[in-house]
Amino acid sequence: MPDPTPAAVSSLPERRSFGSLAWRRFLRHKLALIGTGTMVLIIIVALLAPLISPHDPNHVDLMEAREGPSKAHPLGSDVVGRDVLSRLIYGSRVSLSVGLVAVSIYVVIGTILGALAGYFGGWVDMVISRLIDAVLSFPVLMLILVIVGTLGPSIFNIMIVLGLLGWPEVARIVRGQTLSVREELYVLSSEAAGAGSRRIIVKDIIPNILSPIIVNATFGVARAILIEAGLSFLGMGVQPPTASWGNMLNDAQSLSILENMPWMWVPPGMIIFIATISINFMGDGLRDALDPKLN
Amino acid sequence: MRTFILKRIIIALPVILLVTMIMYLIINLAPGDPIDMLVGLEGLSPDEVEQTKISLGLHQPIYVRYVKWLGQMVQGNLGYSFLDQQPVIDRLVERLVPTFSLMIFVIVVSFLVAVPIGVISAVRQYSWVDYLATALAFIGISFPNFFSGLVGIYIFSLTLHWLPTGGLQTVGQTFSLGDGLTHLLLPGLVLALREVGVLVRYTRSSMLDVIRQDYVRTARASGLSEWSVVLGHALRNALLPLISMLGLTIPRLFAGVVIIEQIFQWPGMGRLAIEAILSRDYPVLMGLTLCTAVMVLLGNLLADILYGVADPRIRLTGKR
Numbered sequence: 001m002p003d004p005t006p007a008a009v010s011s012l013p014e015r016r017s018f019g020s021l022a023w024r025r026f027l028r029h030k031l032a033l034i035g036t037g038t039m040v041l042i043i044i045v046a047l048l049a050p051l052i053s054p055h056d057p058n059h060v061d062l063m064e065a066r067e068g069p070s071k072a073h074p075l076g077s078d079v080v081g082r083d084v085l086s087r088l089i090y091g092s093r094v095s096l097s098v099g100l101v102a103v104s105i106y107v108v109i110g111t112i113l114g115a116l117a118g119y120f121g122g123w124v125d126m127v128i129s130r131l132i133d134a135v136l137s138f139p140v141l142m143l144i145l146v147i148v149g150t151l152g153p154s155i156f157n158i159m160i161v162l163g164l165l166g167w168p169e170v171a172r173i174v175r176g177q178t179l180s181v182r183e184e185l186y187v188l189s190s191e192a193a194g195a196g197s198r199r200i201i202v203k204d205i206i207p208n209i210l211s212p213i214i215v216n217a218t219f220g221v222a223r224a225i226l227i228e229a230g231l232s233f234l235g236m237g238v239q240p241p242t243a244s245w246g247n248m249l250n251d252a253q254s255l256s257i258l259e260n261m262p263w264m265w266v267p268p269g270m271i272i273f274i275a276t277i278s279i280n281f282m283g284d285g286l287r288d289a290l291d292p293k294l295n
Numbered sequence: 296m297r298t299f300i301l302k303r304i305i306i307a308l309p310v311i312l313l314v315t316m317i318m319y320l321i322i323n324l325a326p327g328d329p330i331d332m333l334v335g336l337e338g339l340s341p342d343e344v345e346q347t348k349i350s351l352g353l354h355q356p357i358y359v360r361y362v363k364w365l366g367q368m369v370q371g372n373l374g375y376s377f378l379d380q381q382p383v384i385d386r387l388v389e390r391l392v393p394t395f396s397l398m399i400f401v402i403v404v405s406f407l408v409a410v411p412i413g414v415i416s417a418v419r420q421y422s423w424v425d426y427l428a429t430a431l432a433f434i435g436i437s438f439p440n441f442f443s444g445l446v447g448i449y450i451f452s453l454t455l456h457w458l459p460t461g462g463l464q465t466v467g468q469t470f471s472l473g474d475g476l477t478h479l480l481l482p483g484l485v486l487a488l489r490e491v492g493v494l495v496r497y498t499r500s501s502m503l504d505v506i507r508q509d510y511v512r513t514a515r516a517s518g519l520s521e522w523s524v525v526l527g528h529a530l531r532n533a534l535l536p537l538i539s540m541l542g543l544t545i546p547r548l549f550a551g552v553v554i555i556e557q558i559f560q561w562p563g564m565g566r567l568a569i570e571a572i573l574s575r576d577y578p579v580l581m582g583l584t585l586c587t588a589v590m591v592l593l594g595n596l597l598a599d600i601l602y603g604v605a606d607p608r609i610r611l612t613g614k615r
Contacts, residue, residue, distance in 0.1 A: 143318070
């Protein structure tokens, strides 16, 4: 199988200069750089979680429950005495993996369906477009809630459900892009040279429409992290004792905790916000860098 | 116009059929019977379990039950809640009003706030106003709404005591508009925060597109002042794409509503959904599915009709 990454197909000098121009545009976007830096930091923390967290995130100690920040617990302890900072550190693993896995699943599905619809047209396009409309037009959260509620809440189910329901937007973008590049000379010449449609889609079309897919996927990671956090907050997502940023806020539904123990819910809320806004800035920077037409 | 609406409704029917069929399958094939829940509560004998199954119609094969559900649905009967044997339709109707008032408040407020900000942001591109608006938009989009809900309650209810912490109205008081509005304000604004973020970005890029068009340049070249160019020539065309946003707003808003209603104990459809899932109240879940699907499709239809009214270039009877 030939390497389908853009690096492999971008050996033409004109593409390379596009790459370096894009890179320079990205570096000029200060917020995108800050966002990228923050995300790199969060990823490092997630990878090194066992080394840097001060306590076992699941260690219950009722004697030390509901204590404010102290030397032993820099961010305090939760209702059953677990260390908030350690749970925050381990929670980053959950959020990042849900975001990455869910988006990877739906980018693959969306790209394949969109490319098929755009390339073949006709009834293939008809069926896929109707399917896109159907999935786009129902409240996805309702469906997610029902599936998670009936199949049981788990991190695995959330990844799969978000992955299986998120593809229409990508499919729509890829379809439109495919329609516009399929009449390009390099596609026509591949066709004339007798390349199969599979080869043309994988080697000629997809590498040339990667930019909008990458931008959409970046924003998608932020959205997936938010949805996972929301579900876990409702108790329909990642289940305790496993720590997730969302389920750490769950206890704050009680007004007395909300009022008197802000250390339990402010840090996880802030970190979700910081992670999402960082990724969104990255996406904005990527859009500016990869698509110079859009201001 | 009428044929267009009819056509859209006919196209929407298979979607509704597909959505309800998928949901019916998922709900009914999933492990965990509502009977298990009832048995857990009341300790029924096996015979009684069988009886309950028959009385709830759960002994028939799934496709028979789905077709029956469809037949009843067409006649306006959505079945009866497993929990209290109330007609599902009654439970839905009593939850519709709170959710609708929340959604309408959010849509009105967010359009009123976001459109002017987006327009100014585009007209004064790269000015400090633009940067501020963009920063605010990103904060709105990235702020998890359950967190903003909690922060809102913490600041405005628990610390400042300006607004109630939740509920539809003050307990034990007869309903008054003022009291209702104070209860609506916090959940409404929290939900609007995100919508404003999305809409500001959207208005800004739509306006930027239009400003670069030839007819706007012509208007400017003819010596009109900048603001009369913007308001008289550009704005109307820039707002058109926003109308189609309305259709997309409803499903997104519904997602927010589920979480916000939970935090603010707002007795709407979102809370009903959570309650129904936790108690495996299948008929109520199916009713909610149908209701939300219809709402979304109606939203899209409304957006299309408004688009046709606002933009005479689009002939609704023609090909879309």
